Amino acid sequence: MSELRLTALTGFPQVASGDDLGLLTQAALARTELRLQAGDVLVFAQKVVSKAEGRRIDLRTVTPGKQAQELAQAVQKDPRLVELILQESRRIVRSAKDVLIVEHRLGLIMANAGIDQSNVADPASGEFALLLPEDPDGSAARLRERLHALTGYAPGIVISDSFGRPWRVGTVGVAIGCAGLPATVDLRGATDMFGRPLRVTVVGHADEVASAASIVMGQAGEARPVVLVRGLESRAPAQPAAALIRPQQQDLFR
Amino acid sequence: MSELRLTALTGFPQVASGDDLGLLTQAALARTELRLQAGDVLVFAQKVVSKAEGRRIDLRTVTPGKQAQELAQAVQKDPRLVELILQESRRIVRSAKDVLIVEHRLGLIMANAGIDQSNVADPASGEFALLLPEDPDGSAARLRERLHALTGYAPGIVISDSFGRPWRVGTVGVAIGCAGLPATVDLRGATDMFGRPLRVTVVGHADEVASAASIVMGQAGEARPVVLVRGLESRAPAQPAAALIRPQQQDLFR
Numbered sequence: 001m002s003e004l005r006l007t008a009l010t011g012f013p014q015v016a017s018g019d020d021l022g023l024l025t026q027a028a029l030a031r032t033e034l035r036l037q038a039g040d041v042l043v044f045a046q047k048v049v050s051k052a053e054g055r056r057i058d059l060r061t062v063t064p065g066k067q068a069q070e071l072a073q074a075v076q077k078d079p080r081l082v083e084l085i086l087q088e089s090r091r092i093v094r095s096a097k098d099v100l101i102v103e104h105r106l107g108l109i110m111a112n113a114g115i116d117q118s119n120v121a122d123p124a125s126g127e128f129a130l131l132l133p134e135d136p137d138g139s140a141a142r143l144r145e146r147l148h149a150l151t152g153y154a155p156g157i158v159i160s161d162s163f164g165r166p167w168r169v170g171t172v173g174v175a176i177g178c179a180g181l182p183a184t185v186d187l188r189g190a191t192d193m194f195g196r197p198l199r200v201t202v203v204g205h206a207d208e209v210a211s212a213a214s215i216v217m218g219q220a221g222e223a224r225p226v227v228l229v230r231g232l233e234s235r236a237p238a239q240p241a242a243a244l245i246r247p248q249q250q251d252l253f254r
Numbered sequence: 255m256s257e258l259r260l261t262a263l264t265g266f267p268q269v270a271s272g273d274d275l276g277l278l279t280q281a282a283l284a285r286t287e288l289r290l291q292a293g294d295v296l297v298f299a300q301k302v303v304s305k306a307e308g309r310r311i312d313l314r315t316v317t318p319g320k321q322a323q324e325l326a327q328a329v330q331k332d333p334r335l336v337e338l339i340l341q342e343s344r345r346i347v348r349s350a351k352d353v354l355i356v357e358h359r360l361g362l363i364m365a366n367a368g369i370d371q372s373n374v375a376d377p378a379s380g381e382f383a384l385l386l387p388e389d390p391d392g393s394a395a396r397l398r399e400r401l402h403a404l405t406g407y408a409p410g411i412v413i414s415d416s417f418g419r420p421w422r423v424g425t426v427g428v429a430i431g432c433a434g435l436p437a438t439v440d441l442r443g444a445t446d447m448f449g450r451p452l453r454v455t456v457v458g459h460a461d462e463v464a465s466a467a468s469i470v471m472g473q474a475g476e477a478r479p480v481v482l483v484r485g486l487e488s489r490a491p492a493q494p495a496a497a498l499i500r501p502q503q504q505d506l507f508r
Contacts, residue, residue: 002264002478004470008256094506101506109421118446162457166420166507167363168428169500170438170458172465184424192372193477203416204424205469211426212466215459215486216258223447224256232469246423252348252355253420253507 004231006216007032008224015225017054022146025226029151034228036147041156041181041232043213045225047119049139049159049177050130056120057084059127075100081115084129088113104132107245108176110163133159136177137240144179156181156234159241160210160217166253173214175206175241182206182236183243205234206241258485260470261286262478269479271308276400279480283405288482290401295410295435295486297467299479300386301373303393303413303431309385310374311338329354335369338383342367358386361499362430364417387413390431391494398433410435410488413495414464414471420507427468429460429495436460436490437497459488460495 009028015021021044029036050056064072064079068086072079075095082100089102093109104113114132121128133139140157148154159177164170175183183206190198213227263282269275275298283290304310318326318333322340326333329349336354343356347363358367368386375382387393394411402408413431418424429437437460444452467481 002262002470004260004466006258006260006466010256096506099506118450118452119448122448123450165458167500167505168458168461169498170456170461172426172458172462174422194373194376196372196377198372202424203468204419204422204426207422207424208426208465208469211462212258212260212469214457215462215466216256244423246421251421252350252353 004212004229006212007034007228007230008216009034009226009228012048012224012226015048015051017051017056019052020146021048021052021143022150025143025147026150028226029228032228036151036153036155037230038153039230039232039234040153041158041209041229041234042143042147043158043160043173043210043217043227043229044143045217046114046132046136046159046161046176047116047130048225049133049136049143051120053133053139055131055133057129057131059129071095071100081112081117081129084115084131085113088115088131106132106136106176107242108132110161114161114176132161132176137179137242138177140177140179140241154180156232156238158206158209158213160213162214173207173210173212173217175210175244178206178239178241178244180238181209181232181234183239183241185236204244205236207244258466258483260466261288261482261484262470263288263480263482266302266478266480269302269305271305271310273306274400275302275306275397276404279397279401280404282480283482286482290405290407290409291484292407293410293484293486293488294407295412295463295483295488296397296401297412297414297427297464297471297481297483298397299471300368300390300413300415300430301370301384302479303387303390303397304384305374307387307393309387311383311385313381313383325349325354335366335371335383338369338385339367342369342385360386360390360430361496362386364415368415368430386415386430391433391496392431394431394433394495408434410486410492412460412463412467414467416468427461427464427466427471429464429498432460432493432495432498434492435463435486435488437493437495439490458498459490461498 062080064083068083072082094101162171316334318337322337326336348355416425
C-alpha cells in the first residue's frame with residue numbers, strides 16, 4: 001500500500017457495562033461522516049471494550065490475600081489492586097518500587113496485568129479498576145460480526161493497549177485483540193531485490209497498526225478511543241493477536 | 255489530532271554513497287505530487303540513510319579476530335559479519351544459534367548491531383553489509399536542514415529501523431534518529447477526565463510514528479523507503495531519538 005489514513009471517530013461517548021459497542025461505533029461513524037468500506041480496519045482502545053464487557057471492579061469488593069499484602073508493601077501499591085493483578089496473572093516477571101510486571105493469564109508480559117485506574121470512574125463515586133477483556137481476540141471477533149450485521153461490512157478489528165518496553169523509554173500501542181486481519185505477516189521465503197533472503201522474517205503487523213492508531217487516539221484525554229484505518233493491504237491470512245505472543249521456549253528474555 | 259495520513263513517496267531511486275538524500279527527496283515529493291507543509295514529518299528507512307552515508311562495507315575487507323571467529327561458530331554466522339557486529343557494539347546481550355543481540359555503541363539493544371545484508375548489493379558484485387549511520391540523530395538533523403534549504407520548509411525527520419522485541423513475535427518500526435519532533439511525549443502531571451493522574455506517563459512518540467510508517471514502507475521489497483506523515487500535532491518540544499534509549503540503571507531487563 002502506498003497511502004494509509006487514520007481517522008479518529010468523532011464524539012465517541014462514555015461507555016458503560018452492557019453497552020453495544022457495535023451500535024455506538026455505527027453512530028460514531030455516521031457522526032464522523034464516514035461509511036465502512038471493504039478493507040477498513042477499526043482500532044478500539046482496550047478501555048472501551050473492557051468497560052462495555054463489565055470489567056470494572058469496585059475496589060471495596062476486593063480483599064487482598066497475604067501474598068498481595070506483602071507484595072503491595074514491596075512495590076508500594078494498593079493491596080487491593082495488587083490482589084487483582086495477581087488474580088489476573090500467571091507469574092511475576094519483575095517487581096520493584098512502583099513497578100509490577102507480570103505474565104498476564106493471556107500470556108502478555110505487561111505492567112500491572114493491564115489493570116488501569118485512569119479514566120475509569122469519577123473518584124467521588126468510589127475507587128474502581130478496569131481489567132483487560134476476558135478474551136480480547138474473542139471480543140474482536142464479536143465486534144467484527146456485530147458491525148457486519150449492522151453495516152454489511154466486516155471490518156478488521158484491533159483492540160489496542162499501551163505497553164512499556166524493555167530497553168526503550170515510553171509506551172507504544174500494542175494489539176491485544178485482533179480479528180479479520182493478520183496479527184503477524186510472515187515473510188519467510190521472501191527475497192530482496194537481488195534474490196537474497198530478507199533479514200526481517202516476521203512483521204508484528206497488528207502491533208504496528210495499534211501504534212499508528214495510538215498516535216491519533218492521544219493518551220492524555222483518551223477521548224478518541226476508536227480509530228478507522230483505511231488503506232491497509234492485508235494479503236496475509238487473518239490471525240488473532242495471540243499469535244503476537246512469543247512462546248516461552250522461543251524467548252531469550254523470560 | 256484526529257486524522258493522520260501517511261504517503262509513501264513514489265519511485266524513490268536506489269541510493270549510493272554520497273547521494274544527496276535531500277535532493278532525492280525533493281524530486282520524489284514532486285513525483286508524488288506533494289509539497290511540504292508546516293508540521294509535516296518525513297520518515298526515512300535507515301537503509302537509505304546508511305547507503306547515502308557510505309556505510310556499506312565490502313566483507314572481503316574484513317578480517318575476523320579471535321573473538322569474532324569463536325562467536326561466529328557459536329551463533330552460526332559469517333565470522334566477518336560477526337567481526338563487524340562486535341566493532342559496532344559495546345557488549346553482547348544474548349547469543350544463541352542464529353541469534354546475536356547486542357548493545358550497539360549508540361545504546362540501542364538490537365539484533366546484529368543493526369547490520370543488514372538484504373537489499374544492499376547484487377550478490378554478483380560481491381558480499382556487502384550495511385552498518386547503521388554513525389550518528390542517526392545527526393543524520394536526521396542534517397536532512398532536516400537540507401530540506402529546509404531546498405524547500406523552505408523544515409519537516410520533522412525520523413530515521414526508522416525494524417526491531418525484534420522480547421516477549422512478542424515480529425518486528426516493528428522503531429526510531430533510531432529524530433529531528434524536529436518529540437521522540438517522547440511526557441505526560442507526567444497530566445490527569446484523566448476525572449482529575450486522576452494518568453497511568454501512561456511517557457509515550458514513545460517517534461517509535462509509534464516509525465511503526466506507522468513501516469506499514470506503508472512494506473518490508474519485502476523495501477521499495478518505499480520514504481514516507482510523508484501529515485497530521486501529527488507535536489506540541490511537546492523536539493527531542494532526538496537518543497531520548498528513547500532507556501538508561502541502563504532504569505532498566506529492569508539488562
